[in-house]
Amino acid sequence: MMSHVASHPWAAIIRRQLPLALLTILIVALAVPAAMLIAPAFTGRGPEPANTESAVPAWQQVPRDLSLPQGIAPLKDSAPVPWPDALGAQLNTTLQADGGGSFTGVVQDAATGQVLFDRGGAEARVPASNMKLLTAAAAVRAIGPDQRFSTRVVSGAEPGSVVLTGGGDVLLGAGESSRDGVLGHAGLATLAQLTVKALQESGVKGPVQVRLDDSLFTGPALNPTWSPDDVAAGETAPLFPLALNSARYDPAVTTGPRPQDAAMTAAEAFSAQLTTAAAAAGLSVTPGVVRGQAPESSKVLAEVQSATLRQQVDLMLQTSDNYLAEVLGRLAAVAAGQPGSNDGATATVFKQVQDLGIPTDGLRVADVSGLSLGNQVSAGQLAEIVRAITSGTDPSLRAAIGGFPVAGLTGTLGSRYTDASTERGAGLVRAKTGTLNSVIALSGYVVDADGRLLVFSFIGNGLQPGAAGNRTALDRTASALASCGCR
Template sequence: MAPGRLRGILVLVLQALLVVAVGLPAGFAIAPAFLGPGRPSAASPATPPWQQMPATPGASGGSGGLGPLSDAAPVPSATALAAQLNATLKTDGGGTFTGIVQDAVTGHVLFDRAADEARVPASNMKLLTASAALRVLGPDHRFSTRVVAGPTPGSVVLTGGGDVLLGAGASDPAAVLGHAGLATLAEATVRALQNGAAGATSGDKSGENSGGKSAGTVSVLLDDSLFSGPSLSQAWSPEDVAAGETAPLYPLALNSARFDPAKTTGPRPQDAAMTAAEAFAARLTTAAAAAGLSVAPGVARVGPGAVAGDAKVLAEVQSATVGEQVDLMLQTSDNYLAEVMGRMAAVGAGRAASSEGAIATVMQQLKDLDIPLDGLHAADVSGLAPANQVSARQLTDVVRAMTSGKDTRLRAALDGFPVAGLTGTLGGRYTDAATAGGAGLVRAKTGTLNTVIALSGYVVDADGRLLVFSFVGNGLTPGAANKAALDRSASALAGCGCR
């Protein structure tokens, strides 16, 4: 068969499998431990129903999706499972892998390779941050970006409230990135100004309107004082910051502090709040012209306390939900969004919205989830810092809390796990013969630094048993083919009928 045709068939198969994969979290909504239909009968086809392509595509949670699983499905044999993983979990060059596999329902450990050894987790750190944000803020919480009346007549203050996924155009209710738009905010601000909500403009001290329109000038101020402490962590490499892995943190930004929403690599704005404020001022200028108003050039930043706490709100736009933002953070492994989410969780917990406050909030939430913190050290909440130390067991404890724990708010993170071979940071993996068995089935958070890779997530095995796992490699040879070892291991779990 020609390679092009074979690849086309593979793409169709993976797209169909995605329907099955996205149905997995729907089962959690029905029962925390994936409870439901029992094992397939002897008359069932060789491929179990939860690993078959659906006859027709269906939306997640619909008739085409996967129903809940049974807690009576057989648990893999630890001995048989270890034999498979010991054959796949091998480094290419230097370094070592640690790992653990647990039964999600009971927590029983099925595979343990130095699972309690604290290691650099890379972006698997975001799993900890996701759990903290969902617990403190709740999956349905939204962040507000407001324009309030300024301290002088005719001035307005753009106030950051934690939404760094602002779009420059109109608000898009169907989107996560760009759910709240600056053009929509500007138009609402002009309507408020037309009604005299901000008092007299600088060119119309009487405050009187002519034909329903104020003839004056509006000045724009920026209040981004919600966050405190340094905007950059000393735990981050300056080279990583320069490369755009993150940027100075502010409580409002366009496109998660990206110049172009379509480009997720390369340098970022170094003052994302001012970049957003200048974009707002430009949109306000356009909207104000039709109302007989003008906008003064430039944006001035004001400090904490410069705007009265009871200042009149002229306009407001709200972000996508925290649950949706967490899913985007996990899918794309966005360091900037993760750090902001940590600081907003700190605000929700009554702590300072600083790096230290974010770390303290994450650690407290892990403690409240009864996850042992022995050896765990958090230098940031995104995983960019090489000083982070987390064990594979602690990572699976978090994944298990999301899949099967008592706090159902954590279920909101499950859609955010990339699907092998299909979505997010796993979209380009699981395409060869050794790993294709996990395509569409494995759901896991990736992690990559120069000498570090990690993969933590969940999968339903061939017998219908839900397994959680974490594999972490440290001290690896840069550029070596080590991701394949993780993918082969996760694929082995998906195909396991290990008894």
């Protein structure tokens, strides 16, 4: 969106010597794998890591070979917890604002919840896209990590009419379904082909009229707390329960203006695909698409399904997609029996945080993507969300682990942690970024040099817009955690 300890030798190697191909393999070797492999690492169960004579722990070294990874070795409960005074001395040095404003922050031991560093951790602040961590947790709990969303074509009220019905998939592709993709997992060309086959089997001969049912979401399509400038710039767009490319004109272009009626854009693309598929079968399609709800007694003619919620949460966190975050919030509301609206989404996210047992004092949920300046979340609350995801009592939340960007390698952290002051965190820090005009935040987790899993959140508010030192301060602070043997 936005401790001075000698650098580890492996970090310099990553930065200066490894080619891109090796970096790609290295991320697989270093990054936290699927939740089923990782969960024992966070609970302390399983075999202990092999002994090493090196002063640098095994998990912080470049692998000796490039064989397929087996996952991070389980962490030991006996690994020492950083001494708060020693840790604080380092973090208070690095966590300094560049110009105006200030940073708050919290670091906790994931296993015990012990607070190791607290600078204004209870102070409610604008979290920017760190808000998406709350949304990820709420969506996984309310919907379920393996849930998929269906886009259906059903029979219309008039003979020969069909109704394209949105079920919450806004990652539709215009072409054929991509089995291995998240974006484009369900394709409109495939849906059109299935529809023509069903129409033929039903004996339809006359022209086919396409209608659009996007009634799953209710209320205003735009959150009233969003800046019109952000909408115009394409930071988000009016929300609908179906869209192409997360409401982008081109899946390869993730900046700039978005369609203002993403559902109709998708419906028109479907109509075009249906026209092509129908022509090959000797059928015709009436030009134009009109809105209209599907009859209650309608018959399902064709259906395509999205990638799983787990995969969509990963994409949302990795790319910090505001549109997808807001849609997942509305879908969580629908799953919880609430309206699929702005108010339904914000109420559902708040309730899910509350149900996790996280104190909600001062918490204000104005939107679920983090674009709104009306959001108020403390560093302590964000650290607790990360702790719930990594090592809490609800195992379904492990589904959100894979979405945290990896420092220097993936997502919104891919181009960071590349200089001498931050390279110690490369490949180790896993965190969600957040940036608004005068706001910057970073919340995530790291295994420190002693093998202890730490969760953290740092939030800067009132900052000087564009001051480069603020992002560096966050990255240096997280890197200090990664290299900490603070005893």
